[in-house]
Amino acid sequence: MKAVAIILAAGEARRMAHPKALIEHEGGRSFLQSLASTFGKAGCAVLGVIGKDAEAVREQHPSVNLVDSPRWQDGPMASIKAGLSAALEEEADVVLLHPVDMPAVRASTLKSLLKGVGDAEDGLRPEFEGAPGYPVVLSRALVERLMGSDAVQLDAALQGMKLRRVSVKDPGVVVNINTPETYERLFGTAPRLAPPPKRRAKKAASTAMPVVSSGMEMSASPEE
Incomplete structure (x- = not known):
């Protein structure tokens, strides 16, 4: 079973003042780099979907x-469909949709979700303390159905698919770091850009930002 993670990072991020894909998460890594590493550890191929500030994001994430x-x-669904199309070309059996501003999800959680995928029509969504979260996990058949949806928002497009809810103990599935206030509350500083790739290893060896695991803001919406 080939699993492809689609990290949604195409939005304008008006409130954060910086492209969310480029904001520092921990160890000198950006939100996008941190998520790419986490999904990779869970055995997923990774596709980042970019739009606004695409050139800067490409330069920062050569790997x-x-x-x-x-x-x-045109809205989130336009970017989601761009990612889904690429995932289908990659011959994905399972697709995981995840917003870039939710970088705290654990690799162990992703592995558990993938193990829970059943038949060809299956799809599931994690929840933490009753709140729906991300990633949304879809079989190839459901991806093809989603591609044909006329909905503008993902939640509307998912209606009728009867995704199974899977309770997890990982608050990272509902954490949305999408405002400067949330970022500062979690990290003790205003949102800042991650260092360029060449400086990342040096920074990680000296000081690392804390891994956030609790007290976070919940969200059920993909990145804006």
Whole structure:
């Protein structure tokens, strides 16, 4: 079974003042780099979907497979479909949809979700303390159904698919670091850009930002 993670990073991020894909998470890594590493550890191929500030994101992430969303301004579903199309070309059996501003999800959680995928029509969604979270996990058949949806928002497009809810003990599935206030509350500083790739290893060896695991803001919406 080939699993492909689609990290949604095409939005404008008006409130954060920086592209979310480039903001520092921990150990000098950006939100996008941190998620690419986590999904990779869970055995997934990774596709980052980019739109706004695409050139800067590409320069910062030379090792991440990135897909352009030419219609990112049309809303989240336009970028989601760009990622889904690329995943289908990669012959994905299972696709995991995840917003870039939710970088605290654990690799162990992702592995458990993948083990829970059943038949060809299956799909599931994690929940933490009753709140729906991410990633949304879809079989290839459900991906093809989602591609044909006319909905503008993902939650509307998922209606009728009867995704199974899977309770997890990982608050990272509902953490959304999408405002400067949330970032500062968690990390003790205003949102800042991750260092360039060449400086990342040096920074990680000296000081690392704390791994956030609790007290976070919950969200059920993909990145804006």
